[in-house]
Amino acid sequence: MSTIKTSVVLEAGPNTDIWKKPPTTNIWTAPISHTSSGLLKNFKSARVTFWADWTERYDQGGLLLVPKRRSSSHVSPPEKWIKTGVEYYLNRPQLSTVSTDRFADWSVAPLTLTENEPEPAKVGGVTIEIAREGDEHGKSFWVYRLVLDANGGVAERIPLREICWVLADEDEAGGEEWLLDVSPLAARPEKNATGSLKVDFKTFEVQWQS
Secondary structure (H helix, E strand, C coil): CEEEEEEEEEEECECCCEEEECCCEEEECCCCCCCEEEEHHHEEEEEEEEEECCCCCCCEEEEEEEEEEHHHCCCCCCCCEEEEEEEEECCEEEEEEEEECCCEEEEEEECCCCCCCCCHHHCCCEEEEEEEEEECCEEEEEEEEEEECCCCCEEEEEEEEEECHHHCCCCCCCCCCEEEEEEEEEEECCCCCCCCEEEEEEEEEEEECC
């Protein structure tokens, strides 16, 4: 098992986003850096703990995963991607996941803290994880919000979304290998914002099977 782990502050200026909506919208303007790359079949999990001063509609931060065939590794915007984390919507930070195969599907859930959980700004933010999992029906990626204890251990794993399409072609006979890019994400879609959004990633961690 190999692990990539770092902390970083990402800054996203106004009019930056990742979004794909029919018939023609295909936006890929968010600043992408600190990417960890490997074979999709070797991906185990990715985790971030982060927070920001969310003020503008659709301000967002979290994780970005981009699966792609080896032959299309330099195509931009990429055809498929997943982003998950926090998005400022309806005047409050919300848990947000976008899963994009052909076009994007967006799910939003309230950022509801557990009874004894401190405010995110006081403990470095919220923690989001995407993990490869499997059961009797097959395999998929699961998105979780993690509640951490005082020692950084996982006290509770709150399921947010299961994503199945991303692993559908992984085992195709004679098929070309799929790659996966994993990055921390920051974006500020509001065009008229007066400044940049700074997202403080206390941790960015990716685990690959060696």
